[in-house]
Amino acid sequence: xxxxxxxxxxxxxxxxxxxxxxxxxxxxxxxxxxxxxxxxxxxxxxxxxxxxxxxxxxxxxxxxxxxxxxxxxxxxxxxxxxxxxxxxxxxxxxxxxxxxxxxxxxxxxxxxxxxxxxxxxxxxxxxxxxxxxxxxxxxxxxxxxxxxxxxxxxxxxxxxxxxxxxxxxxxxxxxxxxxxxxxxxxxxxxxxxxxxxxxxxxxxxxxxxxxxxxxxxxxxxxxxxxxxxxxxxxxxxxxxxxxxxxxxxxxxxxxxxxxxxxxxxxxxxxxxxxxxxxxxxxxxxxxxxxxxxxxxxxxxxxxxxxxxxxxxxxxxxxxxxxxxxxxxxxxxxxxxxxxxxxxxxxxxxxxxxxxxxxxxxxxxxxxxxxxx
Numbered sequence: 001x002x003x004x005x006x007x008x009x010x011x012x013x014x015x016x017x018x019x020x021x022x023x024x025x026x027x028x029x030x031x032x033x034x035x036x037x038x039x040x041x042x043x044x045x046x047x048x049x050x051x052x053x054x055x056x057x058x059x060x061x062x063x064x065x066x067x068x069x070x071x072x073x074x075x076x077x078x079x080x081x082x083x084x085x086x087x088x089x090x091x092x093x094x095x096x097x098x099x100x101x102x103x104x105x106x107x108x109x110x111x112x113x114x115x116x117x118x119x120x121x122x123x124x125x126x127x128x129x130x131x132x133x134x135x136x137x138x139x140x141x142x143x144x145x146x147x148x149x150x151x152x153x154x155x156x157x158x159x160x161x162x163x164x165x166x167x168x169x170x171x172x173x174x175x176x177x178x179x180x181x182x183x184x185x186x187x188x189x190x191x192x193x194x195x196x197x198x199x200x201x202x203x204x205x206x207x208x209x210x211x212x213x214x215x216x217x218x219x220x221x222x223x224x225x226x227x228x229x230x231x232x233x234x235x236x237x238x239x240x241x242x243x244x245x246x247x248x249x250x251x252x253x254x255x256x257x258x259x260x261x262x263x264x265x266x267x268x269x270x271x272x273x274x275x276x277x278x279x280x281x282x283x284x285x286x287x288x289x290x291x292x293x294x295x296x297x298x299x300x301x302x303x304x305x306x307x308x309x310x311x312x313x314x315x316x317x318x319x320x321x322x323x324x325x326x327x328x329x330x331x332x333x334x335x336x337x338x339x340x341x342x343x344x345x346x347x348x349x350x351x352x353x354x355x356x357x358x359x360x361x362x363x364x365x366x367x368x369x370x371x372x
Contacts, residue, residue, distance in 0.1 A: 002304040002364070005044045005067055006297045010361060012037025013290060014354050019082075020339075020347050024241060026281065028081040033285045034161060035074030039133075041293065042169050043067040043104060046126055048300070049173060053120035054111040063107050069100045094141045101137065105130040121193035125172025128201055132164025135208075152211030159207040162284050163224060167260070170292055171231060174253055178235060181249040181299045186238050192231065200227045207267070221268035228261045248325025249318075253296025255329035259287030259336060266340055286336030286350055291329045294357045299321045305365070320364030328353045 016033040043068040046123040079085040080093070080099040085330050107299040108127050112119045136157045143153035186348060206220030235254065244250045266280040298321040306314035331353035338346025 001067070001181075002044050002048065002227050003040050003062065003301060005071070006301050006304070007361065007365075008071065008123025009037040009041040009293055009297075010354065010358055013285075013293070014351075014358065016285060017347055017351050017354060020282075021351075022346075025081060028078055029076050030281055030285065031074065031081055033289060034166065035077050036071065036103040037074075038166055038283045038293065039074055040067040042102070042129075042166065043070050045173060045296070045300070046104065046108070046130075046169070048304075049176065050108055050111050050123065050126065052176075053123045053126075054115040055117075055119075056114060060107075066100045066104055069096055072101070073097045091107075091141070094137050094144075097137050098134065098141075099300065101130055101134045105134065120176070120199075121190045122172045122176055124197055125193060125200075128197065129165050129167075129169035129172065132160045132168060132204060136160035136165065148241045155211035156208040158281070159204065159210070159220075162281070163207055163220075164204040166289070167224075168204065170197070170256070170260075171200065171227070173296070174231070174257070174292075176312070177296060177299060178253050180248060181253065181295075182243055182247055183241050185240055186234075188234055188238065188369075192234055196227045196230060199223055203227065213258055218268050221264050225261060225268070228257055228264065232261070245326065249295050249298040251326045252291045252298065252329045255333055256288055256292035256295060259283075259291055259333055262287050262333075262337070262340070264367055280340070283336050283340040286346070287333060288340055289335070290332040290350065290353065291301060294328055294332075294353075295325065297361075298325060299355075301361075316367065317364050320360050320367065323360055324356055328356050332357070 012032055016029050016037070019029045019032055047067070049063055050056075051058055073093040076085065076089050076093040080087060080089045105127065108123060108130065112123050112127075139153045139160065141158040143150040143157070146153075172193065175186070175189040179189065199224075203220045203223035206216040206223065208220075208221065210217035232254065235257075239250075244254050263280055263283045265282055298318065301321060302314045302317040305317060331349045335346040335349030335353065338349065340346075
């Protein structure tokens with residue numbers, strides 16, 4: 001299922017790019033990328049990493065199937081926003097999301113309590129991420145039932161989903177994934193995670209409440225920018241820029257951090273009234289999600305395809321997936337920057353980057369099947 005969800009995320013991103021070019025409603029584009037692509041994959045990644053962070057057994061079958069429930073709910077939301085399904089379809093989709101998120105959150109707490117010794121600091125980021133998603137779903141459901149408060153609740157839903165659920169899960173995972181991708185330990189990772197989490201949660205909360213007090217938007221952006229800068233600087237200090245750039249997965253993950261920093265800067269300008277908020281949502285997908293997911297899949301798919309000890313087929317699949325990693329990252333960051341600036345031609349660069357990754361993905365998995 002992990003391989004299926006990884007491929008599904010790439011397909012969902014391609015759909016989002018296609019919807020952008022076709023002029024589809026921005027909400028449909030955003031949910032194609034977030035709800036249909038990123039959200040199920042993040043749930044699957046949590047199922048992979050939580051046992052690692054808690055030094056416990058693999059994921060149970062019921063929890064293992066939760067990403068599929070989230071994907072089904074995401075597909076229903078996209079269908080509604082694209083005008084294919086009536087608006088009432090949002091309610092069952094939200095309810096499925098609430099149940100699945102609650103089950104996943106409860107599972108992370110149970111695994112943390114059962115851990116021998118203290119769990120890795122990254123587990124707290126997953127708990128905070130899932131809590132943000134839970135509140136985001138409650139907020140949008142309340143907005144649908146209370147039209148007078150819809151605008152503020154929709155803004156809270158947006159920020160809690162992007163900066164909260166996706167952002168916190170991504171940063172928590174990246175502190176574990178970057179050292180793995182580069183084959184080097186990061187002795188400061190756990191300490192950074194513990195120090196950064198209160199600031200990150202505070203920044204997300206300030207951004208989510210900006211619909212009630214507009215001055216909170218730039219405050220939240222500054223706090224979150226500090227967290228991202230601290231992370232990027234720690235990586236450069238620990239691993240060195242040359243080693244990061246030379247690895248196709250590492251450069252994509254670092255590029256995702258730079259992209260997130262750009263998105264936060266855009267949000268800061270928006271909070272001061274200097275630009276509309278819509279480009280920041282587009283930028284989040286193009287500048288952050290695309291390099292993040294392609295970089296993460298370059299490292300994780302070979303492990304998911306060939307679990308257990310390292311083998312030559314796993315190394316061959318990783319070598320195939322990290323190929324053109326720097327070029328893809330450059331296409332995503334450049335295309336995302338153009339789209340954020342209102343230049344629609346940037347979508348063509350995103351399409352080229354997605355197509356490039358899809359090509360090596362199909363070729364690599366086909367070669368892995370014959371090797372397996």
